Amino acid sequence: MIKILHASAGAAALVTIIVFWMSTVLSELFASQSIVIAVKTAIPWGLFLLIPALAAAGGSGFALAKGRRAGLVGVKAKRMPFIAANGVLILIPAALFLSYKAGQSEFDSVFYVVQGLELLAGAVNIALLALNLRDGLKMRRGRLSTA
Template sequence: MTKSLHPVAGATALLTIITFWTSTVLSELLATEAVVIAVKTTIPWGFFLLIPALAAAGGSGFALAKGRRAGLVGVKAKRMPFIAANGFLILIPAALFLSYKAGQVEFDSVFYGVQGLELIAGAVNITLIALNMRDGLKMRRGRLSAGDR
C-alpha cells in the first residue's frame, strides 16, 4: 500500500500547489476583483487536501526509504525540510493573510508584497516537489529495469 500511496499523495500535493499558484496568477492578470477575492478566500480550504497529501507523501517516503540516506533517496530526503519549512513558515501564513485581506477588499501594497512572496515561495515548492517526483520515477525505473518486472 505504501508503494501506491506515495506517488498518489505526492502527485496530489504537487497538483494542488500548481492549482493554487496558477489560479492566483490567472486571476490577478486576467480576472475581475471578485474572482481574485474568490480565489484568495478559497485557497485556505484547499489545505484540507494539501496538508494530508504532503503528510502522506512524506510519511510514506520515509517508510519506503527504510532508513537509507544514500543516492536519490538521500537527495529527496534533503529537499523535504525545505519543502515543509517553506510551506509552514511562508506559504500557509501568506495564504491566510491574503485570504483575510481579500475578504476585506484590501488590495494594498502589503497585499501585493505578500502576494509576490507567496508566488516565489510557491514556485520554489513546485520545483522541489517536481524534482522529488522526477527522482522517484528514476528510482522506480531503476528497480524495474533491474528485473522487477
C-alpha cells in the first residue's frame, strides 16, 4: 500500500508542477491578459494539492527506504532537500506574489523578473522529480527481475 501511495503522490506532484509551468508559459505566450490573470490567481489554489502530494511522496519514500542510503535510494533522498527548498524558498512565495500582482493587473518589470525566476525554479523541480521517477522505476524493475 505504501508503494502505491509513494508512486501516486510523486506522480501527482510532478504532474501538478508540469501543469503549473505549462499553463504559465502557454498563457504568457499565447493568451490574453485575462487568461494570464486567471492562471496566476488559480495556481495558489493548486498548492492545496501539490504540498500534500510532495509531503506524502517524501514521507512514504522515507518509510520505504527503511534507513537505507546506498544506491538509488540515497540518490533520490539527496535530491529531496533541493526540491523542498526550491519549493518553500522560491516557488511558493513566487506563486503567491505573482497571484497578487496579476490580481492587481500589475504586469511590471518586477512581475516578469519573478515570473522568470519561478519558471527557472519550476523547471529545476520538474527535472529533479523526473529523475526521482526514473530512478524509482529502475528500482522497481530491479526488484521485479530478481523476484
